[in-house]
Amino acid sequence: xxxxxxxxxxxxxxxxxxxxxxxxxxxxxxxxxxxxxxxxxxxxxxxxxxxxxxxxxxxxxxxxxxxxxxxxxxxxxxxxxxxxxxxxxxxxxxxxxxxxxxxxxxxxxxxxxxxxxxxxxxxxxxxxxxxxxxxxxxxxxxxxxxxxxxxxxxxxxxxxxxxxxxxxxxxxxxxxxxxxxxxxxxxxxxxxxxxxxxxxxxxx
Ligand code: SF4
Numbered sequence: 001x002x003x004x005x006x007x008x009x010x011x012x013x014x015x016x017x018x019x020x021x022x023x024x025x026x027x028x029x030x031x032x033x034x035x036x037x038x039x040x041x042x043x044x045x046x047x048x049x050x051x052x053x054x055x056x057x058x059x060x061x062x063x064x065x066x067x068x069x070x071x072x073x074x075x076x077x078x079x080x081x082x083x084x085x086x087x088x089x090x091x092x093x094x095x096x097x098x099x100x101x102x103x104x105x106x107x108x109x110x111x112x113x114x115x116x117x118x119x120x121x122x123x124x125x126x127x128x129x130x131x132x133x134x135x136x137x138x139x140x141x142x143x144x145x146x147x148x149x150x151x152x153x154x155x156x157x158x159x160x161x162x163x164x165x166x167x168x169x170x171x172x173x174x175x176x177x178x179x180x181x182x183x184x185x186x187x188x189x190x191x192x193x194x195x196x197x198x199x200x201x202x203x204x
Contacts, residue, residue, distance in 0.1 A: 002051040002078050005030035007043055007071065009054070011061040015198025017111055018132050018158045019094065024065040025058055026204070032071040034098055034118055038136070038166050043071035051078075055085065065092045074101040083107065099126045099154060114150045116143055122153065132158040134194050137175045139164075144178060151189060160194035 007028040014022040030046035032039075049057070058066070066086060073079065074097055083106040086093055094109035100121055103110055112130040114122055116138045133156040135147060151159060161179055163170040175193065182191040198204065 002081065003048050004051070004054055004076060004078065004082070005046045006049045006054065007041070007046045009057050010204050011063050012198065012204045013201075014065075014067060014094075015196055015201070015203070016162065016194050017134050017160055019109070019111075020194075020197055022065055023063040024067045024094070025061045025063045026067045026069060027054075027058070027073075029068070029070045029073045029076050031075050032098075033075060033100060034072065034115055034121075036115055036117060036136075038164055040165070041071065051082065051085075054082065058086070064090065065094065067094045067096065068107070069096040072098055072101070074103060080104050080106065097127070099130070101125075101127075103127055112154055112156070114146075114154070116140065116146045119146055119149075122150070126150075126153055128153070129155045132156055132160060134160040134162055136162050136164045137171055137178060139171055139174050144181060147178070147182060147191070156189075159189050159191045161191055162194045162196065165196070165199075 007030050009027050011025050014020055014024050030043050032043050073095060083104055087106055092108050095103060095107045096111045097103060099112040099114050110130040111132045111134055113134045133154055161175050163172045163175040179191050
């Protein structure tokens with residue numbers, strides 16, 4: 001029997017990046033291959049759902065967009081079968097990934113979020129392209145270089161910096177200072193600000 005480790009399934013609005021405001025059903029899978037210091041997702045508390053239970057739960061919601069997230073959702077070995085079924089049901093499917101594992105070709109929209117603290121891992125492998133890149137800003141002298149490296153490694157339609165939240169504080173000044181530096185370069189991709197607007201709007 002096909003079983004998935006699910007943290008939660010809910011409908012909300014996408015709070016970040018180029019699709020901000022898009023109504024979507026979020027499927028949050030358990031487990032991650034990284035351990036970010038500031039991670040705000042409890043991806044180790046989950047329950048098991050069968051394929052049929054998961055589809056029944058998804059069909060309760062009205063949205064026609066699905067955001068596959070985690071944790072790191074590409075760790076789910078049975079994900080391709082689920083994607084095939086969801087595509088047959090006509091859903092637009094986006095994924096949020098840290099970019100360290102291949103992404104199934106059935107996915108319609110890839111949002112990749114490379115993690116500075118695990119920079120060496122991106123030298124070994126990372127996905128070559130995404131629809132948007134969204135990097136959470138860390139206060140480190142080498143962070144700008146990391147952005148430039150990721151811009152080279154992963155071709156994206158949109159590039160975003162997102163302030164990091166630690167202890168209720170966002171490093172906004174550091175983030176916009178860095179945006180200014182990145183955007184001073186002529187004929188290079190434009191980096192934009194992405195805020196976690198779902199937190200500001202007090203939605204999931
Ligand atoms: S990659 Fe994402 S889910 Fe995994 S630890 Fe980092 S912030 Fe958390």
